[in-house]
Amino acid sequence: MNKQMKLVSLTLTNFKGVKSFSLKADGQDTKAYGDNATGKTTVFDAFLWILFGKDSQNRTDFQIKTVTQDGKEVHGLSHEVEAVFLVDDTKLSLKKVYAEKWTKKRGAAHKEFTGHTTDYFIDEVPSKKKEYELKVSSIVDEDVFKLLTSPAYFNDHLKWQKRREILLEVSGDVSDEEVIASNKDLATLPQFLNNRSIEDHRKVIASKRSEINKELDKIPVRIDEVKRALPDVSGLNEADIKVDIASTKSKIEDKEAEISRIKNGxxxxxxxxxxxxxxxxxxxxxxxxxxxxxxxxxxxxxxxxxxxxxxxxxxxxxxxxxxxxxxxxxxxxxxxxxxxxxxxxxxxxxxxxxDFTGDTDCPSCGxxxxxxxxxxxxxxxxxxxxxxxxxxxxxxxxxxxxxxxxxxxxxxxxxxxxxxxxxxxxxxxxxxxxxxxxxxxxxxxxxxxxxxxxxxAYKDKLKESQVIKESIENLRSSTKESLEKAKHEIAKLRYKLSEVLEADLSKFNTVNQSKERIDQLLDQEKKLAGEYEKLEHELYLTEEFIRSKVELLEEKINSKFEFARFKLFDQQINDGLRETCETLFKGVPYSGGLNNAARINVGLDIINTLSKHYGLSAPIFVDNAEAVTKLIDVDSQVISLVVSEGDKELRVVS
The missing domain is CATH 1.10.287 (Helix Hairpins)
Incomplete structure (x- = not known):
């Protein structure tokens, strides 16, 4: 059985400019009428502040104190909110008092403003902040309470990831095995996952695709670089060059043998x-x-x-x-x-x-x-x-x-x-x-x-060496001319060999190596394209998995609601899928084209389901309720805040 929390009364004193106001609801559906700026939203702010210390925009530092028309704070006032609830037919009174703290310092003539204090009361008994917060949290969790008290909170304040998380919590998730069993095309998916989750495997695929794309982009550039570096071999014949090299080397050997014969006298x-x-x-x-x-x-x-x-x-x-x-x-x-x-x-x-200082009297008789x-x-x-x-x-x-x-x-x-x-x-x-x-x-x-x-002795040996060297020079002088001629011819042959013939032959070697490199790059391109195609297939399977899972989830989730429907993915232009969580009402997205009346009613439908899930019904504050001709039936107390131009002060109707 659900826990029920109903508002009996809510009393404001000097709260956000409202000098004094009391909402008497007695646990029943209630409407508060008022023109703009008469304090309707302030009532909801007070309701949330007394429970969680925040306003309806989830702020803790909002302006509580009364201010003048020029924005200056009015000092000396206590700012109070008191709420009386029925929690499972048990009455609970909560009260908060926010006041200024004035302190008279030693030697000063007047007190000075030194900050603020907040006093807490539970059933009129003064309490510490921790005791107060523990009491509130024992009744309801703050995040759950906001979901159950405002029709707009789920769709306007939560990110789509959080909305999706709550919906999965309500409906229960679908296991990967159930998804794969529901679509025969997914039978081969587990062999690619390697115990990774779908999301992690998609990240792996994305990373690998990115790396392959980078490599594929580089290959044409590398091939072009190799081609531009190719030497010009037009007019050259590789076989003729090799024959000429062998002939030239033989001529060099002959000349070197000739020099050796000349020298070897x-x-x-x-x-x-x-x-x-x-x-x-x-x-x-x-x-x-x-x-x-x-x-x-x-x-x-x-x-x-x-x-x-x-x-x-x-x-x-x-x-x-x-x-x-x-x-x-x-x-x-x-x-x-x-x-x-x-x-x-x-x-x-x-x-x-x-110097005699002894006693002159008898110690016995004196x-x-x-x-x-x-x-x-x-x-x-x-x-x-x-x-x-x-x-x-x-x-x-x-x-x-x-x-x-x-x-x-x-x-x-x-x-x-x-x-x-x-x-x-x-x-x-x-x-x-x-x-x-x-x-x-x-x-x-x-x-x-x-x-x-x-x-x-050293001098004598030097002279002896010099004499022998001169003798050798004389012996060689007759053969010097022949040696010089042979050496000159060898130099010419070696220049031809290294600077012409071998240089031309190296061009053919470079051409052959470049062709091999181009073939390697083309093979690499083909291999990378095959890997990319395989990754594309794996990506398709993951997207098909998500699509199948979302269809199962949407069906499971939508069955929990009477009016609200939910779209959990968007189809992309490239046929891919992007996860989302969009609330629909009769096919119209909440975030685009849905009027205020439908927004409120679809929000109430969500609250109905969440109340059952969390086992709690709490007072629902419906702002701009004048936009709705008829609210859908809900299992909770409804406080409607209605814009009424004729009501210059808040008017409560139960």
């Missing part, structure tokens, strides 16, 4: 062998020379590193002993200070004199002691004083002598440190001089390294 060969041997000997002399020079420097550098290490060790030892010496000196200072304090204490103790007993007590006290004084002076003397002896011992030790420090300092100076002397020796060795060119 016996005497020249012997001399050249001697030259190679001398060059090896020169290299050995050069290596020996460098090794000797480097050995001297390295030997001296080793001595330098050892001397430097010894110097660092002496410095470290000096620093250590200096620290020990300073520590002993600090001990002497502390002992001397202690000895000074002992002397002062000895003088102070020695200067003390005996009478004055006899002279003989008084004298005896005085002498005894003086003897104790002298003994304590003597003991303390003796103790000070003993402690002073011990500390003086310690000072002498440390001084003797200090003398040893001073002698050792002087020895270390002198040793460090000597080691520094040794390091500097070794560094100078190294620099001198580097600067004084002898030049290889000054080595007599």
């Amino acid at each position: 016996t005497e020249v060969s012997v001399k050249e062998k001697e030259i190679r041997e001398i060059e090896m000997q020169l290299m050995d002399l050069k290596n020996d020379h460098q090794q000797k020079n480097f050995a001297k420097v390295n030997e001296k550098r080793s001595e330098y590193y050892k001397a430097e290490e010894s110097l660092d060790e002496a410095k470290r030892l000096l620093k250590q002993k200096q620290t020990e010496y300073d520590s002993e000196k600090s001990k002497i200072d502390r002992l001397n200070e202690s000895i000074k304090e002992l002397r002062e204490e000895w003088s102070h103790v020695n200067s003390k004199t005996f 009478q004055v002691l006899p002279l003989d007993k008084l004298q005896s007590a005085k002498e005894k006290a003086q003897a104790n004083f002298n003994r304590h004084k003597s003991d303390r002076l003796e103790a000070i003397n003993v402690e002073g002598k011990e500390k003086a002896a310690q000072v002498e011992q440390i001084k003797e030790k200090q003398n040893g440190y001073e002698s050792y420090l002087a020895t270390l300092t002198n040793e460090i100076d000597q080691k520094k001089e040794a390091v500097q002397a070794l560094d100078k020796e190294i620099q001198d060795l580097k600067a004084g390294t002898s030049s290889l060119e000054d080595d007599p």
Whole structure:
């Protein structure tokens, strides 16, 4: 059984310019008549504000307070809305009070406006905001309530995706298996999906089609680029060029053999062998020379590193002993200070004199002691004083002598440190001089390294080499002219081979490679076209699936409504489908061409179905109700807001 919520009364005080108004509905259908700007919409705003804190446009920051004609807010007013409902025949009173907050700050003469407060009441009991909201939400969900109280909300305020979602919720969705079973053309669709949803697979298809189109667009451009890069081979014969290349290479080999025969004289060969041997000997002399020079420097550098290490060790030892010496000196200072304090204490103790301060009365009877007993007590006290004084002076003397002896011992030790420090300092100076002397020796060795060119043995070998080279030149002078001629002919043949024949042959290679590339591109184009055609077929199947599903859904959804019908897809020019959710009434779209009366009645029909689905009937506010001659029958309380030019103030008729 549906939960029923009816409006008993709605009272406005200083709300959106309405000073005072009360809608008495008593849970019955009610009409409110009024001219434009008399507050009809304000009544609906108040109804929604007291429940959800929003107006009929779903705004939370709308103007609640009363304003003057020039737009200034009127201060000092409380803005109140109180509603009384019957929820399943149980009376419920809700009230909200929106008021200004004025605060008098310390030291100020007047209060200042510091913001607003909102007070909440449930059945006249003051409540906290959270308690109030929990109470409202326990009765009805805000989004559901708006669907059930305004005929325009479903079609005018919800996006088509949300409308479609609600309709599917009401009717229940259709499974993919049911859709495929309903259309034999879809039998092959599951094998393409790979466990993807239809929507996801359409995205995959769209992505692949886009990539294929990009590749297909590039292929003609690439073919054109290859064709434009083709070299001109007109007038050339590939077979003739290959024969000419082989002939030219053979001629080059013949000329190279001729040069080799000219060069390979016996005497020249012997001399050249001697030259190679001398060059090896020169290299050995050069290596020996460098090794000797480097050995001297390295030997001296080793001595330098050892001397430097010894110097660092002496410095470290000096620093250590200096620290020990300073520590002993600090001990002497502390002992001397202690000895000074002992002397002062000895003088102070020695200067003390005996002063008898004993009791002259008998502790038993309280009478004055006899002279003989008084004298005896005085002498005894003086003897104790002298003994304590003597003991303390003796103790000070003993402690002073011990500390003086310690000072002498440390001084003797200090003398040893001073002698050792002087020895270390002198040793460090000597080691520094040794390091500097070794560094100078190294620099001198580097600067004084002898030049290889000054080595007599090296000079002799150079002269010997030069003599042999001159001998070889003399031997070759007779054959030089023949060699030059052969080399010139080889150069001409090689130029012809590389710059003419092989260049022309490479043109044919480029042509052949370009043709292969064009064939590859054409094959790729054919393959891509086949893949695109396959994707087109898959896309058709998904669209056919959507079309079949929508037909099933539309039939299932439309069966839930008496007047309203729903179109869930649009047919595109390219025969594709675009999902939508358009409300129809007698074939006329809600968003185009449908008059106000039909809009209101189709909205009421939707509310009837949604009320059954959500199990709740709530008061329906029909704005511009004057446009409807007859409202369709509904299972909820209807509050009609009627434009009436003659009513300058709101008039309520139940």
